[in-house]
Structures are given as C-alpha cells and as structure tokens.
Amino acid sequence: MRRDRRLRRLFDSDSGQTLPLYIWLTGILLFIAFAFFAFAQAASARNGAQSAADAAALAAAQDARDELMDGLELAIGEDGDWIDWLAGDEFTGGGARGAADALAAENDSTVIGFGPTEVNGYPGFRAEIETTYTVGDSIIPGTENQHAEAEATAVVKPRCDVAPSVDPKKAVQFDCDGGESFEIDPDDYQPGDLPDASVLFSVHLAD
Numbered sequence: 001m002r003r004d005r006r007l008r009r010l011f012d013s014d015s016g017q018t019l020p021l022y023i024w025l026t027g028i029l030l031f032i033a034f035a036f037f038a039f040a041q042a043a044s045a046r047n048g049a050q051s052a053a054d055a056a057a058l059a060a061a062q063d064a065r066d067e068l069m070d071g072l073e074l075a076i077g078e079d080g081d082w083i084d085w086l087a088g089d090e091f092t093g094g095g096a097r098g099a100a101d102a103l104a105a106e107n108d109s110t111v112i113g114f115g116p117t118e119v120n121g122y123p124g125f126r127a128e129i130e131t132t133y134t135v136g137d138s139i140i141p142g143t144e145n146q147h148a149e150a151e152a153t154a155v156v157k158p159r160c161d162v163a164p165s166v167d168p169k170k171a172v173q174f175d176c177d178g179g180e181s182f183e184i185d186p187d188d189y190q191p192g193d194l195p196d197a198s199v200l201f202s203v204h205l206a207d
Helices: 002-075 082-086 096-106
Strands: 109-119 122-134 147-158 172-175 181-184 200-206
Touching: 002 082, 002 096, 002 109, 002 122, 002 147, 096 109, 096 122, 109 147, 181 200
Parallel strands: none
Antiparallel strands: 109 122, 122 147, 147 200, 172 181
C-alpha cells in the first residue's frame, strides 16, 4: 500500500514537471509557425510588387513601340526620316508614363518613380512601384503598415538591321531576327503593308 502511494506521488511529480515543458515547447513551435507565416507574407508582397513593376515597365516600352510603328507608318513616302523610325530613334515616349500608371493600377500598385533610360545602347523605361496593399498583420511589428516596393526596366530593341547607306527613297529589303524579312518601297507603299510590331521591335525586361 505504501509502495503504491510512493509510485503515485512519483508519477504526479513527473507529470507536474512535464506539463510546463510541454507548454514551453508548444509555444516555441507556434512562434516558429507564425514567423514562417510572416516571412511568407513578406515574400508574397515582394513577388506581387515585382510583377507590378515588370508590368508597368513593359507597358511603357510597348507604348513607345506603338509610337514607333505609328511614326514609321506616317513617315514612309513622306520624307527620308522613316529609316530613323525603323532604327528606333524617333519616339518621344509621351504616352509611356500613362501606360505604366495604368498597368500598375491593375496590379494594385502605384508608380512612384519613372523615367527613360538606356540599356546597352537601346532605349527603355525604368518604373519603380509601391503596392497599395500592405504586407499585413504578423508577429513582426509594423508589417500591417508596410508596403512592398520594386523596380524594373524594359527595353525597346529594333529587330531589323538598318545600314547607314540605305537610300530611303528606294525599295529596301530587310532581314530581321528570327528569319523574318520584308521590303519597304516608298513609291509603292500602302498603309498596313508593314509587318507586325513584334517583327520590327522586341520589347523585353532588361537583365
């Protein structure tokens, strides 16, 4: 009988020591889980911000490409500067900021920095954005008010070689990237004769 009481007291003593340890370990595991969740929230916000920045920069460059196409269309047969348009030298980028703003807004972001730039001799646009949403509540103080930021640069690159000796008043055969080729004859040109914009100019994110 006395032995049973001793065993019971020993068991109760072990249980009393184990319970605080169990609570402590559970607390640590919960903290680690919440910490991982906080980092996942931050990573998701950063990824969303980068996607928005990429979209904004690409939209600006694509708007510039559209301007190049419109200018090239108007210049052929009018004067000699259509070669410059084909070389990607004549656009002003007047609508680029508006295009970047629109795409950023579609991705729940705002453009906070924007401007033309040059990458390896090719024109482009750099866009810096800030998300309109925050990282969200987490165990890390301040994340509920923290917005993610990112930036990206997109480039407009002519895909067809334009030799300086080309006579803009005569028919010219152009060979472009990807095996595409076309001819421009200023005397016989009709609106719509140009190939697709993607044949003449590539738009891509800078490395």
